[in-house]
Amino acid sequence: MNKKAERLQAYFTEKKLNFFQVQEMTDEFNTVLFRSNIEIQKQVLPTVIVTDDTIWTIIRTQIVAGAVTADKKAAVNEFLNDLNMKYKLFKFYATDSGDINIDICAPTIPSNFDPEMVRSLIQIEVEQLEALYPQIMEVVWAK
Numbered sequence: 001m002n003k004k005a006e007r008l009q010a011y012f013t014e015k016k017l018n019f020f021q022v023q024e025m026t027d028e029f030n031t032v033l034f035r036s037n038i039e040i041q042k043q044v045l046p047t048v049i050v051t052d053d054t055i056w057t058i059i060r061t062q063i064v065a066g067a068v069t070a071d072k073k074a075a076v077n078e079f080l081n082d083l084n085m086k087y088k089l090f091k092f093y094a095t096d097s098g099d100i101n102i103d104i105c106a107p108t109i110p111s112n113f114d115p116e117m118v119r120s121l122i123q124i125e126v127e128q129l130e131a132l133y134p135q136i137m138e139v140v141w142a143k
Helices: 003-014 073-086 115-141
Strands: 021-024 032-040 043-051 056-064 091-094 100-107
Touching (some): 043 115
């Protein structure tokens, strides 16, 4: 387990945050995934915290699964680009499989890794998604 994952796991244990499933990968970056879900507008959205030996820690949430069709991709991408210009902390994007994800890419040096910062970033994400989710879905379901 990488140093950031060890600190994050210890933090979750200390704070009794036992809703993450931990998955250790076998790659050259020593990646460890912390999987969970967040509830936004009564929808359960899969979320993963990606820790590894690099400078980055990624928090990724799948907002929509497989709903962005080819005929809506241009409009969805335009909307997501507008969100990316407005919200500097987040990167919104549509995948080739029609998902919409939001990423937070936090620079985190393993020796100074702060699990409380990760928790704060997730809280900010939840607050923003509560406000943005209806707008995102309006674009996805537009005719």
